[in-house]
Amino acid sequence: MTRLLQLLxxxxxxxxxxxxxxxxxxxxxxxxxxxxxxxxxxxxxLFGYVATFNLDYAPYALLDMSKTRQSxxxxxxxxxxxxxxxxxxxxxxxxxxxxIDSGKxxxxxxxxxxxxxxxxxxxxxxxxxxxxxxxxTTAQLAAGYLSIIAGNVSGAGTxxxxxxxxxxPNNLTQWFILPALIMMLSMLQIMVLSAxxxxxxxxxxxxxxxxxxxxxxxxxxxxxxxxPILIGIFLGTLIFLISVFWFQVPLxxxxxxxxxxxxxxxxxxxxxGLAISAYSKTMQQGLLIAFVxxxxxxxxxxxxxxxDNMPDWIQTITWADPLRFALLSVRRIYLADASWAxxxxxxxxxxxxxxxxxxxxxxxxxxxx
Amino acid sequence: xxxFSLWLTHAVALTLKETRQILRDKSxxxxxxxxxxxxxxxxxxxxxxxxxxxxxxxxxxxxxxxxERITASLVANESFKTTVYVARSDALKxxxxxxxxxxxxxxxxxxxxxxRQIVVDGIDAPRATMIVNAVSGAAGIxxxxxxxxxxxxxxxxxxxxxSVISTWYLVPGLFVIVLxxxxxxxxxxxxxxxxxxxxxxxxxxxxxSPSAILVSKTFPYFCLGMLGWALCMTAAYFSLRSAGARQxxxxxxxxxxxxxxxxxxxxxDFRRDPFSxxxxxxxxxxxxxxxxxxxxxxx
Numbered sequence: 001m002t003r004l005l006q007l008l009x010x011x012x013x014x015x016x017x018x019x020x021x022x023x024x025x026x027x028x029x030x031x032x033x034x035x036x037x038x039x040x041x042x043x044x045x046l047f048g049y050v051a052t053f054n055l056d057y058a059p060y061a062l063l064d065m066s067k068t069r070q071s072x073x074x075x076x077x078x079x080x081x082x083x084x085x086x087x088x089x090x091x092x093x094x095x096x097x098x099x100i101d102s103g104k105x106x107x108x109x110x111x112x113x114x115x116x117x118x119x120x121x122x123x124x125x126x127x128x129x130x131x132x133x134x135x136x137t138t139a140q141l142a143a144g145y146l147s148i149i150a151g152n153v154s155g156a157g158t159x160x161x162x163x164x165x166x167x168x169p170n171n172l173t174q175w176f177i178l179p180a181l182i183m184m185l186s187m188l189q190i191m192v193l194s195a196x197x198x199x200x201x202x203x204x205x206x207x208x209x210x211x212x213x214x215x216x217x218x219x220x221x222x223x224x225x226x227x228p229i230l231i232g233i234f235l236g237t238l239i240f241l242i243s244v245f246w247f248q249v250p251l252x253x254x255x256x257x258x259x260x261x262x263x264x265x266x267x268x269x270x271x272x273g274l275a276i277s278a279y280s281k282t283m284q285q286g287l288l289i290a291f292v293x294x295x296x297x298x299x300x301x302x303x304x305x306x307x308d309n310m311p312d313w314i315q316t317i318t319w320a321d322p323l324r325f326a327l328l329s330v331r332r333i334y335l336a337d338a339s340w341a342x343x344x345x346x347x348x349x350x351x352x353x354x355x356x357x358x359x360x361x362x363x364x365x366x367x368x369x
Numbered sequence: 370x371x372x373f374s375l376w377l378t379h380a381v382a383l384t385l386k387e388t389r390q391i392l393r394d395k396s397x398x399x400x401x402x403x404x405x406x407x408x409x410x411x412x413x414x415x416x417x418x419x420x421x422x423x424x425x426x427x428x429x430x431x432x433x434x435x436x437e438r439i440t441a442s443l444v445a446n447e448s449f450k451t452t453v454y455v456a457r458s459d460a461l462k463x464x465x466x467x468x469x470x471x472x473x474x475x476x477x478x479x480x481x482x483x484x485r486q487i488v489v490d491g492i493d494a495p496r497a498t499m500i501v502n503a504v505s506g507a508a509g510i511x512x513x514x515x516x517x518x519x520x521x522x523x524x525x526x527x528x529x530x531x532s533v534i535s536t537w538y539l540v541p542g543l544f545v546i547v548l549x550x551x552x553x554x555x556x557x558x559x560x561x562x563x564x565x566x567x568x569x570x571x572x573x574x575x576x577x578s579p580s581a582i583l584v585s586k587t588f589p590y591f592c593l594g595m596l597g598w599a600l601c602m603t604a605a606y607f608s609l610r611s612a613g614a615r616q617x618x619x620x621x622x623x624x625x626x627x628x629x630x631x632x633x634x635x636x637x638d639f640r641r642d643p644f645s646x647x648x649x650x651x652x653x654x655x656x657x658x659x660x661x662x663x664x665x666x667x668x
Contacts, residue, residue: 141502144502160505162484162487166465168492175491291404292400305495336492
């Protein structure tokens with residue numbers, strides 16, 4: 001019994017020493033510390049302010065061929081809307097092309113000559129909207145807004161008079177992006193750190209020194225995993241705080257749930273990173289492979305474009321992407337306070353990736369010794 | 370032998386050396402060729418702002434002719450997977466457990482008027498907007514078929530991209546991003562590695578001029594980038610039909626790739642230890658990606 005206790009104390013002491021060494025190598029250099037935190041904060045601020053799919057400003061040009069009281073009424077309604085800003089008033093149809101081509105106007109509103117007649121005759125009056133389709137998202141939004149305005153003017157109203165956005169009442173893109181960044185940005189750092197960890201030792205020749213120490217493979221691998229995990233959770237917390245206190249995205253769910261998701265997710269990423277690191281011979285190789293894995297993981301995760309919009313065969317691939325379910329869970333916890341049962345169910349694929357990648361990393365690590 | 374032919378000999382020899390190094394390490398080829406190709410395929414098929422497969426719920430407690438017509442059109446529409454609920458509470462429960470994404474409710478208000486409401490899961494904000502537009506649009510068409518007569522109809526006509534397919538707007542911008550990324554990432558390491566291994570000293574000691582060394586570092590990676598580029602173009606050929614655009618893109622690529630290479634080499638020389646260089650170039654490239662205005666296209 002005493003011997004077992006002694007062994008345990010001995011083991012834990014030497015593991016602490018190993019951890020100390022790992023933390024030191026990662027954090028001793030000022031530049032590396034800067035690289036870990038600086039750009040990350042920058043990204044959060046950048047994404048928080050820049051990434052918006054909401055249409056706040058649409059410059060438009062007007063071609064009014066009707067020039068009647070009825071057309072003036074419609075024009076007034078468009079001008080009064082907060083979104084549309086008239087930058088040009090055109091005289092004839094020949095001026096439409098230059099207005100769009102030059103990019104000065106996103107939209108050209110064309111009111112035909114027979115507009116007033118048709119309205120007074122009780123017929124359908126067409127208003128043509130020419131849209132700059134080089135930017136299809138904004139184009140669709142602009143067309144949608146104009147339909148609503150026209151519907152209000154004609155008095156018919158739209159079909160649905162009230163629209164309620166559950167969990168995000170003002171439908172802000174920020175609320176959609178920021179919670180996701182907690183996972184996405186910490187993933188980038190964890191992946192790069194863990195992918196470089198073993199490769200760096202190998203390249204610098206210190207791997208040989210590690211091998212002559214009495215540490216077991218498991219201990220070495222654990223020490224390589226713990227540091228990226230700690231840093232990843234620290235960074236995730238940082239982004240979380242920025243999101244709550246700087247951008248004031250209200251947190252609806254519990255912090256505990258967010259950290260539970262983070263724990264599972266971080267394990268799966270560290271597993272992938274270490275497997276890459278153990279596999280690659282040089283740091284360059286490690287980083288390149290990590291990069292080639294990261295980019296599709298981010299693209300397929302639904303960070304910017306919904307997974308549901310993708311074709312079915314790509315949706316099948318996204319099941320292997322741990323980020324997808326981590327994002328889904330964290331958004332649902334953050335904004336909608338999803339239940340533990342729902343989160344556990346959602347996180348199954350991510351946990352499966354962790355369950356495969358960690359033993360895989362161990363296997364590769366052992367093989368390379 | 371004059372000075373230029375001597376310089377050329379050096380440059381060619383060094384380029385050959387660099388090429389052999391690339392061929393020995395497959396990861397550069399992975400990044401330069403495989404990655405752009407994979408991204409084009411993913412972007413071309415995967416990333417889409419075009420809304421599909423909307424899981425919609427409908428609750429109709431008033432059951433007028435009009436609301437039934439709208440409900441029928443929503444059920445028939447292929448963009449929606451519509452479920453009809455009897456009670457509002459059931460539907461809301463389904464919405465809260467994320468089984469459906471949006472809910473169209475027709476209810477009787479206090480008097481004879483009918484309240485028509487959309488409740489949408491707003492967690493995915495961009496998709497929520499698209500869903501609202503799609504549901505309103507489909508319902509609007511169903512209504513218009515019924516109410517003949519007065520009204521203003523907005524007819525959108527979209528220039529440059531008639532059918533509003535967002536792939537068309539993503540792909541051209543993507544080309545530039547991909548090639549800048551790969552260019553920057555690949556070249557950032559080459560000088561740093563030489564410094565670290567001490568082979569830079571050996572190279573400087575040779576009679577080869579700095580410009581010859583620089584050319585040898587740039588040219589093979591440029592070729593690799595162009596190869597990836599050519600593959601991308603082939604892959605995109607069938608989805609992107611705009612002859613003038615392709616020409617323009619080719620030029621843009623030439624101008625875009627050289628600075629990216631330069632940026633990478635600059636970073637490599639600035640910080641001579643590989644870890645920092647990787648950090649610099651990785652973040653530099655990503656910053657480029659993040660800062661890139663996604664709403665621009667080089668058509």
